[in-house]
Amino acid sequence: MKHIVIVGNGISGITAARHIRKHSDHRITVISGETDYFFSRTALMYIYMGHMKYEHTKPYEDYFWEKNRIELKKAWVNHIDFEQKRLLLDGDASLTYDVLILAVGSEPNRFGWPGQDLEGVQGLYSYQDLEKLEVYTKGIRRGVIVGGGLIGVEMAEMLLSRGIEVTLLVREQSYWNHVLPAEESALVSRHIQAHHVDLRPGTELAEIRPDSSGKRVGSIVTNKGESIECQFVCLAVGVHPRVEWMAETPLETDRGILVNEYFETNLPDVYAIGDCAQHRQPPAGRKAIEQIWYTGRIMGETLARTICGTRTPYTPGIFFNSAKFFDIEYQTYGEVAVPLPADTETFFWEHSNGRTALRINHKSDAGAVVGFNAMGLRLRHEVCERWIKEERSIRYAMEHLRDIHFDPEFFRRHEEEIVQTYNSTHPEHVVVPRKKNSFLSRLFS
């Protein structure tokens, strides 16, 4: 029996712990300085908006950990002595390990803007950030959000829920247009504006200025020289692995902790997973650092296998992700690259309501589908993944659109309209959608 110590109680560390317990009797300790228990970081916005309380964001009841013999420890690790296999914690405590898993996550980027250390300037990543947010946004009139990514939009929704006016600075010419193709980006931009967000594309932060007290933020200045009065600034310009505190150690890092496909670092018995891991050789089509929930979970599952004796390489399947822009859900499967690669064609349908859209990218030659983007529509993960893996053609996809549909019953179905759109743009091969099975045949299926 080994003592496995996991630093970080986020999705990746906790998934590793759960799966190691599933497959072994090792002693498992999880350390985190953030919270006593694992909670869902993705739900921070809902706590702020009053949809849930912190308790509701804990995916497992508190008894779960003891029952599964996963020891939890709330402490910050200040230093790691890799030679001695020892962690130094707050208040001079220490802990030794046989196997160490670093799942320390990220921290928000700050690009050295003048005034970024003023009170009322912050990012949103941790539970502590949420607490600060409560304090700094109390009773204020306007907040400026810097950064046109997913957290930026979440933050806009959060502030609006408290009646705070929002200015959203987006460096790109259109919202998130390095990830979303032009149509989706426009769709989301319109929706953001429909919620009365003052959206400023093509605008960057130049400087943050204090108010009369000299300590708190009072306004910002954009790269266009414009000054915007505000009482709060959220920096939502991405995150980076939380590795600075390990800089003076033999652990090899670049932007993140460097790992191979087995999450092995340069040091024996030390692994890194989740947001903080940087793949030396990322799997095809993947980034070296992936800061998303799902990949953190997959890494945790995979590493647990290796630690329990079945050496297993990181093989995430077909990429997928999802988000919600105010009221519009977004799901993506496979590759929807921007700009469109030369060997790929795209099919795009948008509903006249301007809130619902579907994109299917496919290879130009045989028409094999490679990726889906859905806005305001729910797609069936399993089917999208299968079609991409099986290289089903766009024609096949059009014929079987019904199968990827995942919207609730009674929702208006769009298959017919989508196929019509396809047929009108591809008159050379008209698709006839497969009929819905009759009620009786479904009954006895």
Next chain:
Amino acid sequence: MNIIQKTGLGLFLIGFLVWIATLTMGKFTLTDQVLKDNLKPNHYEQLRPSLAPMLNKTYATPFGFNDDLANTIDQVNRGYKIQNQMDKAINDSYAFALTKAASHGIIREANVPLFWASIGLAIVGALINILAGLRKLPGIKNDHIYHNSTTSRGWLGIIIGTFLIVFYVIIYFFPQYIANWTFLVDPLSRALSGTPASQWFLYGTLYTLAILVMGIRMLIKYRHNRYQQVRTVSVMFFQLSFAFIIAEILIALSLPYYDFKNMWPLDYDFFFEWHLDSLTSSGRLGMFMLVWGIALFTIGVPLFTYLYGKRWYCSWVCGCGGLAETLGDPYRQLSDKSLKAWQVERYMVHGVLVFVVVMTALVLYTYFTGQSNIGPISSYSVRSIYGFWIGALFSGVVGVGFYPLMGNRVWCRYGCPLAAYIGIVQRFKSRFRITTNGGQCISCGNCSTYCEMGIDVRWYAQRGQDVVRASCVGCGICSAVCPRGVLNLENAAPGSRVLIAPEVLTGNDMLRENHKARMTDTQN
């Protein structure tokens, strides 16, 4: 809250206060005529002399009036006891009828204007407040639910809960104190059934109004979600037509009161002698009602539950469900999600099911053999125990009174024997399940938080297992609030329900291996 919402709330509160104030309007004077009209002739003879001091005396409140009335009847009964003439004792409850008949003054004369100034104004105010929701863009808007003391078990929630509990206790046990309220709905009652309003008509009216008004709130809140809309229209329809209008019209036609959508064992007195007698003596229609009532739970439940799951009844048809899904919707998040609560729930709800089956067996035994006892157990005392503890206290006082404290499905989850029965069918023989979408769950917890039945939906979603639970009423709110499109209520071949979590979730190409899991990562 914007200005329109505030105006609406203000009007609602004024209407509510006027409604409370109507309880103090009018006076109570017992006359000989009132006694003649309301007492059985023999009771009239028995009581008339002792009640003489009360006659033509005017009381300002129903309290003084009822104190004197109760004391008088008590005295008379005590007299019989001393004289060992218990057969003469008066056990009929005359309090409500006499109080209502004795009431006079503004409440009786101005009942129509007062109706509009109280209930009418409250409805208008509530609708204005609700319609203001249209100003928001369609989508899930659960902002501030946990900041608001009404919906987060704060002091306002406790006050509302206390009011509801008191209201139920009065309706069930002390209707004489709210006789004034029945004047407000007298015209409606006469129009529908030709009879003056009883406390039950008042209750039925308020119940139906609550479902309609709060149903409109649901329709607006979920105007982006057609499942919610169709389902809400369905409960509004069944309450208004089946439970209310049709049932009242039957009374107008001197037919037995019958709610065609209610069924045993929720309708626990279906097999009571008085009910069977009233059905069997009501000709063809009565026989139809009897057969229909039996067919509903013997054929309807298994068939429809197999096809669509428990939801066909619990969140589409049932009156208790209808109130929970409309009036109770603001409180759904207060249900307890812990494993403990689930354990308690299973014992309690199945316990009530066993209780109702045993009671009904005893009742039928009495019906067919004419014997009231099996050994020391009297079927009459068993049914009155059930009626008091389960029928009145649990389903009414606790079931609705606890909305703001324990969520809107306390009765359905812990007490309803019909839900227990349908749940067993849903769990073991149904096409219904809630599918979880591959690996898309981010464990945020919205689904579990807003599940009124206290199901920890996330626990299933994050491990890729279908939600197949006896208690799920298929309200579809978990699916509606999920920000990642993970959950979908579906019907398909029963065998295709994913009852064991996949070893590796969709999205991970790691090889499957069939390790025996050593973890107690399981809830059951």
